[in-house]
Amino acid sequence: MAAAHKGKFIPKSPTKYIASNIHNIIHRSSWELSLFELLDRHPMVLGWASEAVKIPYKNPLTNKNTLYVPDVFVIYVDRSNIEHKELIEVKPMQEVPGYKGKVSKLVESRQIVNMMKWKAAVAFCTSRGWKFRVATEADMFAFNGKARV
Numbered sequence: 001m002a003a004a005h006k007g008k009f010i011p012k013s014p015t016k017y018i019a020s021n022i023h024n025i026i027h028r029s030s031w032e033l034s035l036f037e038l039l040d041r042h043p044m045v046l047g048w049a050s051e052a053v054k055i056p057y058k059n060p061l062t063n064k065n066t067l068y069v070p071d072v073f074v075i076y077v078d079r080s081n082i083e084h085k086e087l088i089e090v091k092p093m094q095e096v097p098g099y100k101g102k103v104s105k106l107v108e109s110r111q112i113v114n115m116m117k118w119k120a121a122v123a124f125c126t127s128r129g130w131k132f133r134v135a136t137e138a139d140m141f142a143f144n145g146k147a148r149v
Helices: 030-041 105-125
Strands: 004-009 025-029 045-050 054-058 063-068 070-077 083-090 133-137
Touching: 004 030, 025 030, 025 045, 030 045, 030 070, 030 083, 054 105, 063 105, 083 105, 105 133
Parallel strands: 083 133
Antiparallel strands: 004 025, 045 070, 054 063, 070 083
């Protein structure tokens, strides 16, 4: 992922933020910060929250049940004014299962865990009529270096 860029995010549109941690919103990378800024200012976003949803899954490396906390939950309307709810995970492409480049054993293990997390997230979202998306640098910065998820 991008160089560590952890910090506190203060929304400019606090009424859009729908979780109780509004005074302690933490971005864990510059990519998350870019996404938070986009969600905070985008006119079609009705509400959003960081690390607000917990999804149970079994870690395939430890064989223990644990919780997966996706980066963002967002409620938005599309151009047809249809409301959508979505969970978004921000990850570098190399941590996505199926990545074609060479990776270390550590990154390979992250891919395995991510596959199980995201399988659980898809089932969780499907049961609620939500969407699940993994946003990589290819999705977020396809033009001008500005987030566009």
